[in-house]
Amino acid sequence: MNTIYKYILFDLDGTLTDSAEGVTRSVSYALSKYGIKTNPADLKTFIGPPLQLSFRQVYGFSEEKAREAVEYYRDYYREKGIFENRLYPGIKDMLKRLSEKDIKLFVATSKPTLFAKKILDYYEVGRYFELIIGSNLDGTRVDKTEVIQAVFEKAEIPDKNLAVMVGDREHDLIGAQKHNLDSIAVSYGYGTLEELKAANPTAIAHSVEELSSKLLKKFLVS
Numbered sequence: 001m002n003t004i005y006k007y008i009l010f011d012l013d014g015t016l017t018d019s020a021e022g023v024t025r026s027v028s029y030a031l032s033k034y035g036i037k038t039n040p041a042d043l044k045t046f047i048g049p050p051l052q053l054s055f056r057q058v059y060g061f062s063e064e065k066a067r068e069a070v071e072y073y074r075d076y077y078r079e080k081g082i083f084e085n086r087l088y089p090g091i092k093d094m095l096k097r098l099s100e101k102d103i104k105l106f107v108a109t110s111k112p113t114l115f116a117k118k119i120l121d122y123y124e125v126g127r128y129f130e131l132i133i134g135s136n137l138d139g140t141r142v143d144k145t146e147v148i149q150a151v152f153e154k155a156e157i158p159d160k161n162l163a164v165m166v167g168d169r170e171h172d173l174i175g176a177q178k179h180n181l182d183s184i185a186v187s188y189g190y191g192t193l194e195e196l197k198a199a200n201p202t203a204i205a206h207s208v209e210e211l212s213s214k215l216l217k218k219f220l221v222s
Helices: 020-032 051-059 063-077 089-101 113-122 143-155 171-179 191-200 208-216
Strands: 007-010 104-112 130-135 161-165 181-184 203-205
Touching: 007 143, 020 051, 051 063, 051 191, 063 171, 089 181, 089 208, 104 143, 104 171, 113 130, 143 171, 143 191, 161 171, 161 208, 171 181, 171 191, 181 208, 191 203, 203 208
Parallel strands: 007 104, 007 161, 104 130, 161 181, 181 203
Antiparallel strands: none
């Protein structure tokens, strides 16, 4: 069918920004508190999913220990890691063009809302978004399904058929499916192409340029 979207929900890490350096250094700092020596370059699986979940799945931390690890992570992240980050080339221009078309833009991220807003304002793109919704600092609302739900509740989007979720990990795509929402996977982020295809997105964009093209005009989705 031919689809044009009027409401676009963007993931943050791996979709709008290349946050690998800041996130992996923060994770490495947290793990060092438990005597675990790591190379930040080997910790990219932590980018995107909720941090507590990753500490439990990758290192077998208990729920309590994972919460503690997140606090160590934030000690480094709020001072240094948050700015060890960059917009992907072309993102700022894409957001500007979309907003000029009167398309409503939102951020739906598992990163705490406070940090997400700071990052987007630092790179001077926060003004393009109607809402920036993330997780809470107390560890609640980290699941992408819950984040998307919060966007819909606060934005009062009238028609889900005119909305799409854009993200680079399976969590973004699964969250969209649970809301019967179209999704566009971006393969330039941190999820593998195999992971993205397995989550059955509506479409895949392999570059910011291709993503911009899909969002700015009608395109055929199968």
